[in-house]
Amino acid sequence: MNLYDLFLFLHILGAMGLFSALGLEWMGLANLRRATTAEQAREWLKIFPWLRRIGPAALATLLVAGLYMTLTVWGWVPWIVISFASMALLPIFGASNGIRMARLADEIATQTGKLPPAIRERIHAPVVWTSLRVRTAILLGIVFLMTVKPALIGALITMGLALVFGFVPQIGTRQELVEKGA
Numbered sequence: 276m277n278l279y280d281l282f283l284f285l286h287i288l289g290a291m292g293l294f295s296a297l298g299l300e301w302m303g304l305a306n307l308r309r310a311t312t313a314e315q316a317r318e319w320l321k322i323f324p325w326l327r328r329i330g331p332a333a334l335a336t337l338l339v340a341g342l343y344m345t346l347t348v349w350g351w352v353p354w355i356v357i358s359f360a361s362m363a364l365l366p367i368f369g370a371s372n373g374i375r376m377a378r379l380a381d382e383i384a385t386q387t388g389k390l391p392p393a394i395r396e397r398i399h400a401p402v403v404w405t406s407l408r409v410r411t412a413i414l415l416g417i418v419f420l421m422t423v424k425p426a427l428i429g430a431l432i433t434m435g436l437a438l439v440f441g442f443v444p445q446i447g448t449r450q451e452l453v454e455k456g457a
Contacts, residue, residue, distance in 0.1 A: 278343075278347075279343075279344065279347065279348060282340040282343045282344055283340070283344065285336055285337075285339070285340035286336075286337055286340035286341050286344065288333075288336060289333045289334065289335075289336035289337025289338070289340060289341075290333075290337055290414075290418070291333075292329060292330075292332065292333025292336065292337075293330065293333045293334060293337060293365075293414060294414065295329065295333075296326050296329045296330040296333060297407070297410060297411055297414070299322055299325070299326060299329075300322070300323075300326055300372070300407055301407060301411075302322070303319050303320075303322035303323060303326075304403060304404065304407065306319045307319040307320065307398055308398055308399060310390065310398070311389060311390060312387075312388060312389055312390060313383045313386035313387055313388060313389075313390055314387065316379075316383055316390060316394075316398070317380070317383060317384070320376060320379060320380040320383075323372075323373065323376040323377065323380070324377075326369075326373065327373050330365075330369055331366070334362070334365060334366065337362075338359075338362065341355075341358075341359070345359075352424070353425070353426055353427035353430045354420040354421070354423075354424050354425055354426075354429075354430045356430075357420060357427075357430040357431060357433075357434050358417045358420050358421065358430075361413050361416065361417055361434050361437075362413075362417070364409070364410075364413055365410055365413060365414075368406040368409050368410050369406070369410060371402070371406050372403055372406045372407065375397070375400070375402075375403060379394070379397060379398070382394065401444065405441070405442060405444075408440075408441045408442070408443075409438065409441030409442060410441070411441065412437040412438065412440045412441030413434070413437055413438070413441065415437060416433050416434050416436070416437030416438075417434075419433055419437075420433055420434075
């Protein structure tokens, strides 16, 4: 084993950590949307402080290892440049949800019983799911770039499509989703 192999392992470990964090966030948000009482919502909101630890640690591991491999082996080829630039969006979108969930947790910390309509409205805010979909799409786009290693135009098209798919709203109207408890 050489140093590159170690950094490749750390790079993959960081990616696994980011996808794990996204999976936990998907689960937390989906179940938070189903919560009808403050007690239920508080239980699901307990996931989000963990995500504020896991996500940044995984991202830092991924970036440091990726930077090492870029500087020692790959160089600044287009797919790597586009991947690094795309990664810069992850903390921005992630912080958006983290701040919203922290405020929500503070707001319902002492409440009991049925969730008020204003809180349910914030739980079902489309921006929360958009943030999660965009981050997931960006990471999937980066995995594609790492696998295919396209030239500049292919890398730009890949990340452009990933962003479009991330911003595409869920099928069904917001009211239909609320009625289904989604």
